[in-house]
Amino acid sequence: MAIPISYNIRNLWTRRLTTVLTLSGMALVVFVFAAILMLANGLQKTLVETGSYDNIVILRKGASTEVVSGVGREQASVVETQPEIAIGTGGRTLLSKELVVLVNLTKKGSGSPTHVTIRGIDAQSLSLRPQVKLAEGRLPRWGSSEVMVGSSLVRRFSGVTLNETFRYGTRDWKIVGIFDAGNTGFSSEMWGDADQLMQAFRRSGYSSLIFRLRDSSEFEKVKSRIESDPRLTLEAKRETQYYAEQSEIMAKFLRILGISLTIIFSLGAIIGAMVTMYSAVANRTAEIGTLRALGFRRRSILVAFLIESLFLGLLGGIVGLFFASFMQWITISTVNFQTFAELAFSFSLSYDIVYKGLAFALIMGFVGGVLPAFKAARMKIVDALRAS
C-alpha cells in the first residue's frame, strides 16, 4: 500500500527554510538553463523570420555573407534574364540588386561604436520584403542622399532619429523614415538608394541579388543554371537557408555555453537536493520505523521519498521557468559573429524549452533523491524505532 502524498507535502512544509533553499537552488539552475536556450532560440527565430522561402539570394561563390560578397553589373544583368523570376506589378521582374556594407554607429548607454548594416535598395526591394513596413516619416526618394532606419536602431543608437543627418563617404545622409520589420534582422538595418550608396562608398558592383521565384519548385533548376554558367561566379541560396546559416556559429556558441554551465550548476543543485533528502531521512528515522511497523513495505517507503524529491524538483522547475518566462520582454543587441553586424533579438520561450526545463528539474530531483530514498528503504524496523 502506498503512503499518502499529503505526508510528503506536509513534511516539506514543516522544514520550510530548507525546502525554500533547496528549491531556489534548483529554480536558479532551471532559470539559467531555460534562459540560455531561449536566447539561442530567439536568435534563430529572428534570422529564420528574416528570410522568405520563395526568395532567392545570389552571392559570389564562397562568400558566406552579403558583406563580403560582390556581384558585377554584367553578372547582375545575366541573372536578371532568368525565366524563373516572378513578374511583379507593371510587368517588371521581382528582382532587386542590393549593396550591403557596414558602417560604424555609436550605441546609446555604453557609447561604444559598433557595426551596423546599411543596405542599398532598389525599386523592388520593398515588394520582396512584405514584412518591412514604414512606421514613421516617408520612404527615401530615389536619387537622393536619404535613408530610412529600422526601429531597433532608433531605440539603441544615439543620433538615429527622424530628420537627423550623419556623414559617410563625404556626403550627408538624412534620415527621412523609420520602418518596422517586426522580429527580423531588417529591423537592425538602414536602407537607402543603392545607386547613391554605391557612388558614395565607391563600389562598382552590387553585394547581392534577391529575386522571387515564379514557382517554388523551380529552385533547383535555376540554381544549377546560374551556378554552371561560365560567365557567372555566383551561387544561389533560398533566403531562409541563407539567414539560418548566419545564426549557426553564434547559436552553437550559446548552446555550448549553456549546456556546460547547466551541467556544472546542476551538480550543485543535485548536491543541494541530496543534502536535504539525506537529512529528511535522518530526521525521520523513527517515523520510518513506525511506518514499517504499521505494515508499509520497503518499496512504499522508497517511492514516498522519491516522490518527495521529485516534487521538490518539479516545484523548482516551475519556479525557474516562471521567472525565465519574464525574460521574453528583454531584447539583446550584439554583434553577430558571422556577419560582424549588429543584430537585435529577444529571448524566446518555446514549448520545447518548457519540456526540457521540466524534464531537467525532475532528473535533478530524482538523482538527488534516489540514494537517500534507498537508505530509508533499507532501514531495519527495530533499529529505526530505537533511533529516537
Add this chain to the structure above:
Amino acid sequence: MLILKILFKNAFRNKLRTILTLLGITIAILAFGLLRTVIAAWHAGVEASSATRLVTRNSISIIFPLPLSYRDRIRQTSGVKMVSYGTWFGGVYVDEKNFFPNFAVDPQSFLDLYPEFLMSPSDKEAFLKDRKGFVAGRKLIERFGWKIEDIVTLKGTIFLGDWDFVLRGIYRGRDKGTDETQFFFHWDYLNEGMKKRIAFHPWVDQVGYYMIGVTRPDVGASVAASIDEGFKNSLAETLTETEKAFQQGFVAMSGAIITAIQVVSYVVIVIILAVVANTMAMTTRERIGEYAVLKTLGFGRGHIAGLIFGESFVITMMGCGLGMAATFPAAQLFSHTLGAYFPIFNVEPKTLYFDLLAAGVVAGCAGIIPTMRAIQIRIADGLRRMG
C-alpha cells in the same frame, strides 16, 4: 587553537552532509573561476596590445580599405616612428570550423613593430625572402601539425579562390598574453595575386589598416588627431586610435554576451549560497538543544554566533581552496578544447581573489538566518526540543 578544533569537529559531525556541501562549493567555485577566466580571455587582446602603437583604419568601418599611398603621408606626420600595414584575409583552412586569424602584412616593418613575436633569425630570414611564405604561431602549428616548408592552402572568402602558402617560420610569444594562433603572410603576394585573378578588384593597392609606432606613448593622441585631420574630406577618411582602444572596440561589440556571462557567474554564487545556507540551517536545527545547554552554562550570544559563523567559514573556505586548486587543471583542459575561440586562456591572480571574496560573502550570508534562530530561541524551548 581550541576553538578551531571545535569548529572542525562540529563541521565534520555529519560527515556525509559536510562532504556533499564541500563538493558543492568546490564545483561552484570552479565554475565561477572558469567564467571569470572566460571573461578575461575575451579581454586578452586588449591586455596584450601596446599603448605605443596606433591603428588607422577607414572611418566608415573596418570593411572599407585605405589606399597604400597613405603610408608615406602617415610616415611624414611628426611623432611617427614606424608605419606598417596589413589586411584581414579571412581565409578558411579546409573547413570553416578550423577558424584562425590570418593577415596579409608587410613583413619587415611588421616584425619590427611587433617585438613580442619572437622568431629565430634563420626563420625570419627565410620568411622575408619567400614571397609565398608565411609564419604562424606555435599553438597553431601544433594544432594542425604543420612542418617547415609544408604547403598550406587557404580558401579566400573575401579574396576569391585558393591561395597556397609555404610555412617558413614559427613564432613564439614573448609573454604569456601574446596570441600564438595567428597566421601572417606577405601583403605583396595578396596584391599581385588579386591583380592576376581579377582585372579590377576594389582592394588592389589598398590595405585594411595601418599600424603606427609612435616615438613616445604620450604623443599618441596628438599624432592620431593630426593623421585624421590630414585625411579629412578625402575619398577615404581615416579613424586613428591606440591599439588598446581598437581592440576594446571589438570586445565592446559583443558586450551583451559578456554581460550575460558576468550575470551567470554571480548566479553561481547565489546557488552555492543556497546550498551552504541549507546545510547550516539543518545543522543548527539539529543542535538547538546544545545551544540551549551552552546558554545555560553562561555562554553569550556572541559565542553561539561565533560557533555557527565559524563552522560556515570552515566549510566554505575548505571548498573554496579545493575549487581554486581544481581551476588550474580545468582551465588547461578548457583551453585545449576551446583553443580556437580563446587563444589566450590563463587563470589570473585576480580571479583567485574574487574566489576568496565570493566564498567569504557566502559563508557570512549563509550563517545569518541559522544564527538568528539559535540566538532567539528561549533556553526552556531549546532544552525541550532536545528529546
